[in-house]
Amino acid sequence: MHDIRAIRDNPDAFDAALARRGISGVSSRILALDDARRAKIHAAETARAEQNRASKEVGAAKGRGDEAEFERLRALVAEKKAEIARLNEEAQAEDAALHELLLTIPNLPYDDVPAGKDEDDNVELKRHGTPRQFNYAPKEHYQLPAVESGMDFEVAAKLSGSRFVVLSGGVARLHRALAQFMLDTHVEEHGLVETMTPVLVKEEAMYGTGQLPKFGEDSYQTTTGWWLIPTAEVTLTNLVADCMVEESYLPRRYVADTQCFRSEAGSAGRDTSGMLRQHQFEKVEMVSVVHPDQSEAEHARMTGCAEAILEKLGLPYRTMLLCAGDMGAGARRTHDIEVWLPGQDRYREISSISTCGDYQARRMNARFRPEGGGKPEFLHTLNGSGLAVGRTLIAVLENGQEEDGSVTIPEALHPYLGGRTRLSASGELIRD
Numbered sequence: 001m002h003d004i005r006a007i008r009d010n011p012d013a014f015d016a017a018l019a020r021r022g023i024s025g026v027s028s029r030i031l032a033l034d035d036a037r038r039a040k041i042h043a044a045e046t047a048r049a050e051q052n053r054a055s056k057e058v059g060a061a062k063g064r065g066d067e068a069e070f071e072r073l074r075a076l077v078a079e080k081k082a083e084i085a086r087l088n089e090e091a092q093a094e095d096a097a098l099h100e101l102l103l104t105i106p107n108l109p110y111d112d113v114p115a116g117k118d119e120d121d122n123v124e125l126k127r128h129g130t131p132r133q134f135n136y137a138p139k140e141h142y143q144l145p146a147v148e149s150g151m152d153f154e155v156a157a158k159l160s161g162s163r164f165v166v167l168s169g170g171v172a173r174l175h176r177a178l179a180q181f182m183l184d185t186h187v188e189e190h191g192l193v194e195t196m197t198p199v200l201v202k203e204e205a206m207y208g209t210g211q212l213p214k215f216g217e218d219s220y221q222t223t224t225g226w227w228l229i230p231t232a233e234v235t236l237t238n239l240v241a242d243c244m245v246e247e248s249y250l251p252r253r254y255v256a257d258t259q260c261f262r263s264e265a266g267s268a269g270r271d272t273s274g275m276l277r278q279h280q281f282e283k284v285e286m287v288s289v290v291h292p293d294q295s296e297a298e299h300a301r302m303t304g305c306a307e308a309i310l311e312k313l314g315l316p317y318r319t320m321l322l323c324a325g326d327m328g329a330g331a332r333r334t335h336d337i338e339v340w341l342p343g344q345d346r347y348r349e350i351s352s353i354s355t356c357g358d359y360q361a362r363r364m365n366a367r368f369r370p371e372g373g374g375k376p377e378f379l380h381t382l383n384g385s386g387l388a389v390g391r392t393l394i395a396v397l398e399n400g401q402e403e404d405g406s407v408t409i410p411e412a413l414h415p416y417l418g419g420r421t422r423l424s425a426s427g428e429l430i431r432d
Contacts, residue, residue, distance in 0.1 A: 001102055001362035004034060017108035020115055020324035026105060033101065037094035044087035051080035103207065104214045106329035107359040113333050116323025122336070123323070128307065129316030131340045132399060140343030141397040142274035145405030147171050149427040151275065162272075163264065163279045170429040174396070174409065175282070177416035179257045179389045182284040182309055186386055190305045192255035192286060197235035199259055200226040205238045208364040210330035220261050228261035233383040236287035240379060241364035247371040250379070251290040251298065255386065257282065275390050276348070282389040288382040291368070292358065295380035299355040303335045306351040306386045313410040315395050316340040318347055332357045337387075339395040350391045353384030397423075 150171030
């Protein structure tokens with residue numbers, strides 16, 4: 001949500017920022033609704049003053065026996081009362097229309113976000129690790145002998161349709177170990193608070209983080225009106241919805257491992273093989289709620305938290321600064337971390353870390369009270385994957401694959417697997 005006062009004060013800057021996202025002419029529509037709303041409110045206030053003045057004069061006219069003036073004033077009071085009701089109703093309608101319009105407008109990119117339309121215009125910030133050189137053609141994860149018995153897409157399709165998977169045996173345990181490893185690292189080393197949240201939320205929560213109203217087709221809604229979360233960003237960020245917290249409460253840093261659900265409506269035909277793009281998947285999500293002065297440093301810190309997971313797993317990656325046209329609607333700046341997948345011979349996204357400024361806080365009415373006194377301010381929110389568990393499983397399998405069909409497991413996961421170090425070609429977890 002945007003601050004209407006900022007748009008009034010500098011509509012050209014507002015339009016220029018949105019133009020970098022390929023959106024034009026927005027401020028004129030916003031200000032037209034705002035002007036109409038304010039005009040109706042002013043007219044209602046004027047009519048109320050006239051009604052009050054006439055009401056005071058009614059008694060005087062009655063007292064001096066001027067029946068004609070009494071009747072005229074009484075009629076004027078009734079007329080103004082009806083006019084005020086009409087104007088208030090019209091102002092409320094304009095206000096609702098303005099609110100709905102503001103809800104659909106994406107966040108403004110920070111000045112350092114590069115111009116561009118899509119992923120081809122993103123800028124590489126960092127590269128870590130060297131992709132392993134194979135003496136044979138590496139396979140994609142779903143082609144590996146080690147996963148043949150533990151990654152079943154046919155049974156999943158029978159149960160649920162396409163873009164689902166059933167994991168079992170060693171592959172399922174490896175997936176669970178990854179989630180536990182991520183949570184433990186974020187809690188014990190990065191200071192995040194482990195949190196367990198629902199996966200069904202009210203509509204207000206989806207509006208609060210920006211999934212609604214514009215992107216409803218990307219998520220699933222139940223017949224009872226609940227929405228299945230596309231990410232724990234929705235629940236974790238909304239923990240402070242409609243709250244007024246003390247400045248000393250900040251920062252708040254949360255992490256949760258949840259099932260996530262996405263219709264992938266905008267990705268038809270993409271990544272149809274394997275488990276890279278699923279309707280249901282597991283993700284470890286990080287959310288920070290901070291003082292506005294700390295949001296820049298927090299963005300860098302959260303990016304480092306996600307990068308640390310990949311480094312501990314020994315997985316090569318690169319960190320990208322997304323261009324304005326490739327960012328999510330709620331972000332002011334986004335870092336994408338892409339892990340190397342030898343089976344595809346390319347880097348693929350495994351985490352997005354975004355700073356949203358006060359965009360989500362305004363939608364949720366989440367504020368804090370400054371310690372030194374003064375007017376309450378809106379919080380700043382940030383979110384990021386730390387990491388997508390299924391995609392990390394893919395990266396571990398592909399980077400650890402061996403020519404005999406087995407998979408070497410990163411050392412960081414050994415304690416979570418009872419000391420087992422390898423996924424055999426038959427899909428069993430074994431010790432070397």
